[in-house]
Amino acid sequence: MQSALNVEIAASALQSIASTIRSGDARLETGGALFGPLDGSRVLHAAEPGAMAEHSARFFRRDLAFTREEAARLYQTDGSQWIGEWHTHVDVPPTPSELDLSTYFRHISNPTLGFNRFLALIISLGPRPTLAAWVLERQDQAIVLIQAGEQAFCLSE
Template identity: 40%
Template sequence: MTRLHLPRTVLDRILSLVTEHDDPATETGGIIVGHDHGRTIDVTGVGEPGPNAVHEPWRFTRDLQYAGKVAADAWRRDRSQWIGEWHTHPRGHPAPSDLDLRTYASLLRNPSLRLDRFVAVVVTTAPKTIIAAWIVTSTTVGRLPIRILSSNE
């Protein structure tokens, strides 16, 4: 079974971005960068939404230009690649929605991205904060166990 390795510092950054978001009634998010080793997926960082992101109650659209810059910077830093996205569901279940799944399917079909699978981290914020990870392929969607790494791991 594949497992997501999420450093505590990266988790804290996601939660900080959720808290800083101007309108808690709308979704926010950003890309996830890291290394997919097959049985483990190591997250090395996350992006902010970007200045041109669209935040709506039931949908988040990333700022593609900003996301590209985050991915390019990660590649130069440690050869991390864009492996997925994190986003909030302010009033929903911590699982990808039908719209999310359609978006991920189109990303998986995009030959320039060369993605075999996509990591989706969904954060609910009401009534309490819950974080869940999912692995999406062209044929399956499944929960992805998260291992929170301390700073010395």
Template identity: 40%
Template sequence: MITTELRTADHTNETGGILLGHHTRDAVTVRHAGTPGPAAVRTPTYFLRDLAHAQTLADKAFTTDRSVWVGEWHTHPTGRPAPSARDTATYRQLLDDTELGFHSIVSLIFAYQEGRWTGTAWTFHRQRVTPVELTVSRMGGPM
């Protein structure tokens, strides 16, 4: 889903979606990546996913394999594939929301540089933001 969205997206506006999977003691496995959804807000410096679309994907993933919300992916049409101040503030708000129950959040950020997308994975914990190793394996078709 992410590669399709990157290939077809308007490179001048941010896009993204939710990441669904499983937390283990030392790793997060992402099983499903959502698209922005038809009601998403996309600007050059801001992306807000379609909440109803994200909830439908989350419900389907939970029914399929018990996947839960583990993070998000999004693009930066300019700049680097690193968290912006807005990204960091958003993830801190999610971590502080006790109803959500996050102990960490995974973020995949892609930047459009020199005619191609490059990406970096990040993990957000209460007190730190860390780039993390990303291992990609294709385990099935899109949701």
């Protein structure tokens, strides 16, 4: 998938997301972190949620310790850095909820994290699974949310 914002998502990252969704409970949200070049131009890896992740019908919280270990491993492997997050929505459109937006704005506003761009992939698990890509970017003194694309998402192997 590639958007007008030139965000490329590696096929292996999409396969990892689909595999994680298939192995979970479709009634509960799941997700994980996205990794790639710091400029957020490409998603090379999509992490699993981790064993200690919290899942519910309306929110998901990834296993932070697992995510940190995965970040260190991927940085050593190919220099990938944390550039965003992916998660599912159960029977609602793939648009950021208020909780999602609050989380994303907190990440991009935190100077110690160093984000100029933060990627969010949301997969709606309704009858026709749909993936929407969202980008938060710093533009002058503002933080702007842009929908970078939307497409059907295949969950089969």
